[in-house]
Amino acid sequence: MFCCRTDLALERRDGLDEVPEGVVCREETRDGLHVTRIEVRDARGARALQKPPGRYLTAELEDGLLGENDWIWRAAQAVGALLRPLLPAEGTVLAVGLGNRAVTPDALGPLCMEHLIVTRHLIERMPREFGGLRPVCALTPGVLGTTGIETLELVRGAAARVRPAAVVAVDALAARAMARLCRTFQLSDTGIAPGSGAGNHRAALDRAALGVPVIAAGVPTVVDALTLCADLLGAPEELPAGAAAAAQMLVAPKDVDLRVRRCAKALGYGLNLALQGGMTLSEMEQYLA
8 A cells, every 4th residue: 555655753744634642743933943843652643653652843944934044043043942852961972974975865964964063072182171062972874885884883883982871863854745855854852764764774773772862853855756746646546557666766856965965054053052052153163163
């Protein structure tokens, strides 16, 4: 049976006639972004949304905000404010940029790490100068096809050495609606399965696998072609013969390279705000320089 493919809890909820039992939803507007908070509380909600129990926060850029020069910073502020309550109050954080830098729609994670302020080594060597910052380290493990090592194995090895209080995993996602590509940020406290956006599920990064909370942060960059066909034609039963071949294809915006870089920057800045408190844009750029 055909099932529209999406990594967004928001779109899973939208595909149902009503909010199921075991799921709580709340919506608000935050500085030009529409924020939806979804909490899957039990097994009933997990079955209905096909998502593990936990919190899912989605921030969508409104049309008018995309034309503003400062939309990256405003999006970062919203993402930082949503991410901060998901993190433990103190302790080292290991950020992991999942994905393949050589494949543009899948490069969100590695590109995001370029905008992350890493501080663990600075605090260890110069505690007087950098002692006010939270210890943060970053890892870009690549993909199995180029490393020959499962992402979970690499992250588990780094976590065993660093002993973080939490892991933040950043990855590209898949959406059902083209309108949500490269303008929607999803945060969750349930972990993530690397490669899920491209339909290549690997071993999950979650608390059970790593022994610490795993926060997932992502932006949808592709739409499954078969899902897009179903949406455009109105109903799955109207798909023409041979449409199943579209299941092997993913669709991305023609300017996906620019969009992914901007979203990676907004997400990286948002992580910095969540991890390092009230840092200004100029202070952040000085550290990154």
